Amino acid sequence: MEREQHIEVRPPSAGGNTEEYWLNMGPQHPATHGVLHLIVRLDGETVREVKPELGYIHRSVEKMAENLTLLQNIHLTDRLDYLSCHMNNHAVCMVAEQACDIGVPERAEYIRVIVSELQRIQSHLLWWGAFAMDIGALSAFLYGFAEREKITDIFERLCGARLTMNYFRPGGVAQDLYDGFEQDARQACSDILYALDEYQRLVTGNLIFQERTRGVGILSRDKAIGYGCSGGTARASGLDYDVRRDDPYGIYDRFSFDVPVATAGDCYARYEVRMEEMRQSVQIIEQALKDLPVGPIQAKAKPVLKIPKGLQVFRQVETARGSFAMTAIGDGTATPLRVSYRSPGFMHVAALHEMSAGFKIADLITILGSLDPVIPDIDR
Amino acid sequence: MSNPRDILGPQRFSQSHAAPKLIPPNASVTKRYFIRVVTGVTSLLTGMRVTIGKFFDPRTTVTQQYPENRDELKMAERFRGRVVMPHDADGEHNCTGCTLCEKACPNGSISVLNTKHASGRKILGKYIYRLDSCTLCNLCIEACPFGAIEMGTEFELATTRKEGLVEILNKKAGRL
Ligand code: SF4
Numbered sequence A: 001m002e003r004e005q006h007i008e009v010r011p012p013s014a015g016g017n018t019e020e021y022w023l024n025m026g027p028q029h030p031a032t033h034g035v036l037h038l039i040v041r042l043d044g045e046t047v048r049e050v051k052p053e054l055g056y057i058h059r060s061v062e063k064m065a066e067n068l069t070l071l072q073n074i075h076l077t078d079r080l081d082y083l084s085c086h087m088n089n090h091a092v093c094m095v096a097e098q099a100c101d102i103g104v105p106e107r108a109e110y111i112r113v114i115v116s117e118l119q120r121i122q123s124h125l126l127w128w129g130a131f132a133m134d135i136g137a138l139s140a141f142l143y144g145f146a147e148r149e150k151i152t153d154i155f156e157r158l159c160g161a162r163l164t165m166n167y168f169r170p171g172g173v174a175q176d177l178y179d180g181f182e183q184d185a186r187q188a189c190s191d192i193l194y195a196l197d198e199y200q201r202l203v204t205g206n207l208i209f210q211e212r213t214r215g216v217g218i219l220s221r222d223k224a225i226g227y228g229c230s231g232g233t234a235r236a237s238g239l240d241y242d243v244r245r246d247d248p249y250g251i252y253d254r255f256s257f258d259v260p261v262a263t264a265g266d267c268y269a270r271y272e273v274r275m276e277e278m279r280q281s282v283q284i285i286e287q288a289l290k291d292l293p294v295g296p297i298q299a300k301a302k303p304v305l306k307i308p309k310g311l312q313v314f315r316q317v318e319t320a321r322g323s324f325a326m327t328a329i330g331d332g333t334a335t336p337l338r339v340s341y342r343s344p345g346f347m348h349v350a351a352l353h354e355m356s357a358g359f360k361i362a363d364l365i366t367i368l369g370s371l372d373p374v375i376p377d378i379d380r
Numbered sequence B: 001m002s003n004p005r006d007i008l009g010p011q012r013f014s015q016s017h018a019a020p021k022l023i024p025p026n027a028s029v030t031k032r033y034f035i036r037v038v039t040g041v042t043s044l045l046t047g048m049r050v051t052i053g054k055f056f057d058p059r060t061t062v063t064q065q066y067p068e069n070r071d072e073l074k075m076a077e078r079f080r081g082r083v084v085m086p087h088d089a090d091g092e093h094n095c096t097g098c099t100l101c102e103k104a105c106p107n108g109s110i111s112v113l114n115t116k117h118a119s120g121r122k123i124l125g126k127y128i129y130r131l132d133s134c135t136l137c138n139l140c141i142e143a144c145p146f147g148a149i150e151m152g153t154e155f156e157l158a159t160t161r162k163e164g165l166v167e168i169l170n171k172k173a174g175r176l
């Protein structure tokens, strides 16, 4: 196996004269990106076992969803993966649209794609900064946030909120684009492309960064499939799957974009895949802005959306982290009988042991950072 | 500057992991060591060019002097701060007490308590809004058929008193 080979390359540090012990990392640890608790079995500095412990911010969102209407549920999904809330909202809206047979106007579909891709870039920029900071590059963190701020400002002007947007509605979007949105989005796109070039020089080409990420945290393709990984993590392991291309939703089948795939499965591959994803998102935004039609932004929908009794609806979307899916079963009333979410981060954290056993504890931080975990998404 | 897409096309992904660039895979240990020292220093300097450039370029300053710039700080028009109930030109509220916003709220943050007018008509008595359980989701504003409530642009909502978070929104215009 690839990982075993890798261990041979890196001999154990303290000459075999070490003792195994358990170390608690988190729940309040700056490198765990939130309240994630990792119980780590260490042999000297070498990680032998990682057990993620969840439940610190469990909010019982699925149970809450049973007592809320579909329209009210949209704003709860903002609070799952708060860096991909437009995409999460999209999943709920598609469930409602399929269950109640609502069409979406063209303009609304284009707006949905544009804001979703803007958000993907925004999320990846935050990840880029946080990942570089995990490795020790603090200025990268600040640059990533400065760039992200431009997109956050667009969202603030568009829907009034910076983080929990609650912008999509069944049958469209809540508000039309503000005047000058297209110009702002184009400006943001060109800024991002320029910034990505700068990041290439600042972090990607850096030898320390390369040494710390290449060959670290290898996840094989089979294991990625076995653990149910998706998104950039799975694509870095050679699994060529993207919901936007392979199970197209909305109007994603109208745009031409590449799905970056790497085969190494290490932290550097995950890094490269995400960096390329930002460029592809820019391409999608540019195509969508070019074709953006005028017209209504919301279809007429019934005031109370009921999922018919016994109907089960499943829809999935590609968020910045992987595939997010929502299943809802109706009982003919305004509230669903059962709602279940599939969040990508949970599977990635489950595969953490697979990736990090045999590496040093400092590599564990790198590996965790490369997975782009958002804890409320893992633990809901 | 060349087109960034040419640098990082999809083909690159299959080849880039064969070996780290610049370091020949069959070089001797000493040679690798020296190549690493040289590339390490040059790559660091390349990165430092970016940071130093930002340091001296005033256009890249993004920091806002927040508490000092309060006066000129304007929030976006659609900013969702908190629910407010504006008065119309006559100093009256548009709210009819229809309770649609109460039903739309996912968190039970709104209670509309109606009372009877002397003529026997049902009118709004108290409109209670609880900021502490409000998620600023905008659903109540979208539900209101009369445009009686809207989102304020105030953003400094923290308070030291718990009681300050529960508020009666309908007020006489003159007393403001
Ligand atoms: S903004 Fe949302 S949570 Fe707040 S009062 Fe209105 S409906 Fe309720």
Ligand code: SF4
Binding pocket: B094, B095, B096, B097, B098, B099, B100, B101, B102, B112, B143, B144, B145, B146, B147, B148, B149
């Ligand atoms: S604010 Fe609007 S929705 Fe709420 S009770 Fe008054 S009129 Fe009805």
